Amino acid sequence: MAQDIEAKGEPERQDPPALARLARELPAPAQSRPLPPVAQWNPPFCGDIDMRIARDGAWFYQGTPILRPALVRLFSTILRKDPDRYVLVTPVERVGILVEDAPFIAVEMEKSGDGPEQLLRFRTNVDDWVTADAEHPLRFERETESGGVKPYVLVRGELWALLARALLMDLVALCEIRAHEGAQCFGVASAGAFFPLAGAQELAAIEASL
Numbered sequence: 001m002a003q004d005i006e007a008k009g010e011p012e013r014q015d016p017p018a019l020a021r022l023a024r025e026l027p028a029p030a031q032s033r034p035l036p037p038v039a040q041w042n043p044p045f046c047g048d049i050d051m052r053i054a055r056d057g058a059w060f061y062q063g064t065p066i067l068r069p070a071l072v073r074l075f076s077t078i079l080r081k082d083p084d085r086y087v088l089v090t091p092v093e094r095v096g097i098l099v100e101d102a103p104f105i106a107v108e109m110e111k112s113g114d115g116p117e118q119l120l121r122f123r124t125n126v127d128d129w130v131t132a133d134a135e136h137p138l139r140f141e142r143e144t145e146s147g148g149v150k151p152y153v154l155v156r157g158e159l160w161a162l163l164a165r166a167l168l169m170d171l172v173a174l175c176e177i178r179a180h181e182g183a184q185c186f187g188v189a190s191a192g193a194f195f196p197l198a199g200a201q202e203l204a205a206i207e208a209s210l
Contacts, residue, residue, distance in 0.1 A: 035077050035156075036077055036078055036090075038078055038079075038080045038089050038157075039080065039157060041089050041090065041091050041094075043089065043090065043091060043092050043093050043094050044093065044094065045087075045094045045095075045096070046093045046094060046095050047095060047096065048085075048095065048096035048097070048098075049088075049095045049096070049097060050062045050063070051075075051088075051097040051098070052097065052098040052099075052100065053086075053097070053098070053099045053100065053103050054100050055100045055101040055162075056105065057104060057105035057125045057162075059072045059075065069126075072126060073126045073127065075088060076103070076104070076126040076128075078090060079097075079103055079159060080157060080159075081103075081157060081158035081159055085097075086098070086099045086103065101162055102152055102159075102160045102161055102162040103159050103160070103161075104124040104125060104126060104128070104155055104159065104160070104161035104162070105124060105125045105161060105162055105163075105164055106122040106123065106124055106125075106153055106161040106162065106163040106164060106167055107123060107124065107125050107164050107167075108122065108123040108167075109121070109122050109123075109163075109167050109170055109171070110122075110123075111174065116189075116192065118174075118189055118190055118191075119131055119132075119190055119191055120132045120138075120171075120174075120188070120190040120191075122153050122161065122163070122167075124155060124161045128155055128156075128161075130153060130154070130155050130156075130161070131190065131191055132153055132190035132191065132193070132195065133190060133191035133192070133193055134191070134192075134193045135154075136153060136154045136155070136156075137153070137154055137193065137195060138151060138152065138153050138171075138188065138190070138195040139151070139152050139153075139154075139160075139195070140152075140195075140196075140197045140198070142198075149168065149197060149198070150162060150163075151163040151167075151168055151171060151197075171188055172197070174188050175187055175188045175197055176188070176189070178194055180194055180196050183199060184199070185197070185198070185199055186198050186199070
């Protein structure tokens with residue numbers, strides 16, 4: 001598998017046993033195949049490996065980008081968020097990795113329906129699709145320095161996808177002011193759920209940060 005994780009012009013690197021076993025223990029992913037039941041697996045923790053998911057969703061191993069989408073997809077299917085760290089988990093072992101922000105990036109949004117029937121679906125950078133609803137909420141964080149907004153959608157478990165900036169603009173265009181939990185909020189609806197982005201009084205500041 002070393003040839004899958006090498007950079008152009010650099011010598012091949014030997015995978016550590018833990019990483020090689022992770023790749024061997026799982027079949028190649030397929031869209032029609034159910035995801036591995038990682039929430040049900042409780043193998044021993046075997047330490048951290050030098051793997052990182054950057055803020056832009058790129059995966060790195062020993063500082064080198066993992067360039068093959070199929071390999072990134074494979075590892076994404078066994079990713080889990082434990083209380084203290086992100087881990088790659090198989091039935092026989094569990095190893096920790098670093099995630100700088102969210103493990104996934106939402107790169108595409110589809111809207112269908114209007115009003116109460118509106119549905120928002122998102123595709124991630126590893127080709128998972130998720131519909132924003134009560135079980136897969138949207139959440140919004142304010143950036144301290146810029147005052148801007150970072151939107152996320154829950155994909156599964158405790159794994160969130162950060163929406164690409166282009167999608168934020170599209171999402172804001174669908175927002176409306178609505179009464180929510182006793183206050184006037186600026187937010188967006190999907191699958192019968194309402195997700196507040198900010199208080200209505202903050203609307204001008206939000207628009208200025210876009």
